Amino acid sequence: MNSSSQSKKPADVRMRGFAARSTVDLAWAWLDSQTICMPSETVPLDGLAGRVLAESIVSQVDVPAFVRSMMDGFAVQSADTAGASVYNPLSLTIAGEILAGQDALGVVRSGQAIRIMTGAPLPEGADAVLPVEKVQIEGTKILALDEVTPGKHVGRIGEDIGVGVAVMNIGRRLRPQDVGVLSSIGVAAAQVVRRPRVGIVVTGSELLPPGSRPFGSKIVDANSPMLAALIRRDGGLPFHPGIVPDDPNSILRAMQESVDVVLVSGGSSVGQEDHAPSLLAEHGELAFHGIAMRPSSPAGMGKLGDRLVFLLPGNPVSCLCAYDFFAGRAIRALAGLPRLWPYRSVRAPLSRKLVSVAGRVDYARVMIVEGRVEPIAISGASVLSSTTRADGFVVVPQDSEGYPPDTVVEVWLYDG
Amino acid sequence: MNSSSQSKKPADVRMRGFAARSTVDLAWAWLDSQTICMPSETVPLDGLAGRVLAESIVSQVDVPAFVRSMMDGFAVQSADTAGASVYNPLSLTIAGEILAGQDALGVVRSGQAIRIMTGAPLPEGADAVLPVEKVQIEGTKILALDEVTPGKHVGRIGEDIGVGVAVMNIGRRLRPQDVGVLSSIGVAAAQVVRRPRVGIVVTGSELLPPGSRPFGSKIVDANSPMLAALIRRDGGLPFHPGIVPDDPNSILRAMQESVDVVLVSGGSSVGQEDHAPSLLAEHGELAFHGIAMRPSSPAGMGKLGDRLVFLLPGNPVSCLCAYDFFAGRAIRALAGLPRLWPYRSVRAPLSRKLVSVAGRVDYARVMIVEGRVEPIAISGASVLSSTTRADGFVVVPQDSEGYPPDTVVEVWLYDG
Numbered sequence: 156m157n158s159s160s161q162s163k164k165p166a167d168v169r170m171r172g173f174a175a176r177s178t179v180d181l182a183w184a185w186l187d188s189q190t191i192c193m194p195s196e197t198v199p200l201d202g203l204a205g206r207v208l209a210e211s212i213v214s215q216v217d218v219p220a221f222v223r224s225m226m227d228g229f230a231v232q233s234a235d236t237a238g239a240s241v242y243n244p245l246s247l248t249i250a251g252e253i254l255a256g257q258d259a260l261g262v263v264r265s266g267q268a269i270r271i272m273t274g275a276p277l278p279e280g281a282d283a284v285l286p287v288e289k290v291q292i293e294g295t296k297i298l299a300l301d302e303v304t305p306g307k308h309v310g311r312i313g314e315d316i317g318v319g320v321a322v323m324n325i326g327r328r329l330r331p332q333d334v335g336v337l338s339s340i341g342v343a344a345a346q347v348v349r350r351p352r353v354g355i356v357v358t359g360s361e362l363l364p365p366g367s368r369p370f371g372s373k374i375v376d377a378n379s380p381m382l383a384a385l386i387r388r389d390g391g392l393p394f395h396p397g398i399v400p401d402d403p404n405s406i407l408r409a410m411q412e413s414v415d416v417v418l419v420s421g422g423s424s425v426g427q428e429d430h431a432p433s434l435l436a437e438h439g440e441l442a443f444h445g446i447a448m449r450p451s452s453p454a455g456m457g458k459l460g461d462r463l464v465f466l467l468p469g470n471p472v473s474c475l476c477a478y479d480f481f482a483g484r485a486i487r488a489l490a491g492l493p494r495l496w497p498y499r500s501v502r503a504p505l506s507r508k509l510v511s512v513a514g515r516v517d518y519a520r521v522m523i524v525e526g527r528v529e530p531i532a533i534s535g536a537s538v539l540s541s542t543t544r545a546d547g548f549v550v551v552p553q554d555s556e557g558y559p560p561d562t563v564v565e566v567w568l569y570d571g
Numbered sequence: 572m573n574s575s576s577q578s579k580k581p582a583d584v585r586m587r588g589f590a591a592r593s594t595v596d597l598a599w600a601w602l603d604s605q606t607i608c609m610p611s612e613t614v615p616l617d618g619l620a621g622r623v624l625a626e627s628i629v630s631q632v633d634v635p636a637f638v639r640s641m642m643d644g645f646a647v648q649s650a651d652t653a654g655a656s657v658y659n660p661l662s663l664t665i666a667g668e669i670l671a672g673q674d675a676l677g678v679v680r681s682g683q684a685i686r687i688m689t690g691a692p693l694p695e696g697a698d699a700v701l702p703v704e705k706v707q708i709e710g711t712k713i714l715a716l717d718e719v720t721p722g723k724h725v726g727r728i729g730e731d732i733g734v735g736v737a738v739m740n741i742g743r744r745l746r747p748q749d750v751g752v753l754s755s756i757g758v759a760a761a762q763v764v765r766r767p768r769v770g771i772v773v774t775g776s777e778l779l780p781p782g783s784r785p786f787g788s789k790i791v792d793a794n795s796p797m798l799a800a801l802i803r804r805d806g807g808l809p810f811h812p813g814i815v816p817d818d819p820n821s822i823l824r825a826m827q828e829s830v831d832v833v834l835v836s837g838g839s840s841v842g843q844e845d846h847a848p849s850l851l852a853e854h855g856e857l858a859f860h861g862i863a864m865r866p867s868s869p870a871g872m873g874k875l876g877d878r879l880v881f882l883l884p885g886n887p888v889s890c891l892c893a894y895d896f897f898a899g900r901a902i903r904a905l906a907g908l909p910r911l912w913p914y915r916s917v918r919a920p921l922s923r924k925l926v927s928v929a930g931r932v933d934y935a936r937v938m939i940v941e942g943r944v945e946p947i948a949i950s951g952a953s954v955l956s957s958t959t960r961a962d963g964f965v966v967v968p969q970d971s972e973g974y975p976p977d978t979v980v981e982v983w984l985y986d987g
Binding site: 199200201203204205215216218219220221223254255256257258273274275276315316322323328330331332333334335336337338339340341343344359360361362365366367368369370371372373374375376377378380381382383384385387388401469470471475499540542543569570 | 616619631637674690732753754756759776777782784788792794800886891959985
């Protein structure tokens, strides 16, 4: 027995096994009822890509805010070009020049042309732009070699985006070009969904910190660097102060950090050293513990104060699976992202049978070899290398006993 | 004319228009011949997710490095359990306890059992683990309620990963679970492909810096925040010192920064203020200028010293398109990532015809409405908002004049 145990539950209760396993569907239903989008925060423009809008954006300005030339050429009165062609060049006098960004000072009168650059404001008097390709320059004059109609090559005020136009809706994950649009309408910062802060509580006196070399009966913690990367992928901010000693006081303190989500990895099963479930039951709510799935059937979840707490099995494959099924779903929902897996899926036939057991959901790692789906034979859930050999996974639902060869299955690709 | 121009090329040459447009295929061929993976750098474990391995990883250790229990239970001599069942419980004396991470000190002799936790080293003498669920504890003794075979619930040395096993190959983009595996084999840092440093050179005296509010004949730079986000997405490190004045000396200096790739946006066409192409031709190599595509036909590319230089049109849609077609492809290749678009594609029928012109490649923004692909009607290339309304784009190849309604086309999704 762990002599430092402060738990009030007797060892035989904690070692009793799972009374009744819940189902993935029930756990999802509870989880989805517990997760709403985080409150918002203000983020400056250069940090907005990939973030989720917590406000709808309405343009406060016209883009462009002025009538502008869409071509390099000459601002003219279109009537002056009527009938112009290569065979009938019409002469106009150059009356000035306007560069982009300059205010339009000159006035174009009949018989005149003002040299103008793309994006420059159209001068008074002009109603069209004659492109430079349609002009022959002769000292202080040009010969118009084509005619232009009123408004030709002229951009109107608000043509791209007008004042009051709803540009983007709340809930949108901002793409690179969205940030460009926000910049163009003068947005310096926007309200976006705050990233959930996710505490990683890894326990186990057999564990060495990441970056160590394993020795003796110690193994190196694989879960905290994996979880940190998964949390970042799903829009969360990982917080990992280090490996927590295997005693209830230390674990409880670590679970009570100022975070939005707690991932406890290790000590989440029903062994005598598995303090986390008891602590959660005592100090908060242990909503689920034991789920009909494989691997990661010892997974659990609950609440501690306002924090969502996930009990992830210590073995790395189960940890990944429980994260993928539950914790990732919650973190994405909190971050304002779709609950669904961020993985891309493809459909392909099985190269051989995929065995499961009715009554549980299976998370089967597979490879795709020459267009066919090949289940990876593994001896135990701890074989994390199976998830690096795998191209993805197939979920076998609870009511299925698996699939015969050639069944077309949906594969969720890790590199999605 | 721009009085600060130091270019040796006469204005009429710079305004001559594109002599001969190149094709997208020729530009890609040149680009692919110019881009090889960046050299490597050493990155610590917690920064490895998403990076591309520049070395193959061979395990230097066995995982696990010791014979271990795979269950919570009792280490036993399997022969002692022969015939045990609920109806024939066999008594064994508890001779000690081993927690995970403890070195195995005791010895299991015939008739004895040592309490053992998952992951703990199997003590000498034992050859199997009797799970706690198959045991009744009676003070200092246990009753075995089941029999176990030799090796049952025991993890062998190197069972997950053995010394000398090739764990991951060079060129692999590291997933979260890969970082877990690297941690478990004692890797503290790895050689990964260095991120290319990408300078953003945005010119245009009509431009205000991002975060400004547009006024008068000024517009706000939409391209640099968009490009910075695109560069990060594609594995590069953006470097953007600010808007560069529209004079050749300033532009040349900005293009000569210590970077791997230069993106020049604005001043890349053939207008009189478009200095960048002339500068590139004079001081380096202007490999392509003018490409048979729409939008972004004024795009160009070349080399300045060791730097790859891209001339991106100033208007935001053309800038995005030229980035997507050329600059992004090069940045991804330099970063060790696939050259292909990072966008996911779907196939769906057109809701109405999609018009193009033979002889050029079209980058047509589309929406997907009720499963059908709807081309977005736009008046000009500068309408960046078309790329925020769009769900993605369809590429119409050079030899096509477009597609009639109901043609199934491939849509590249911006949210891929």
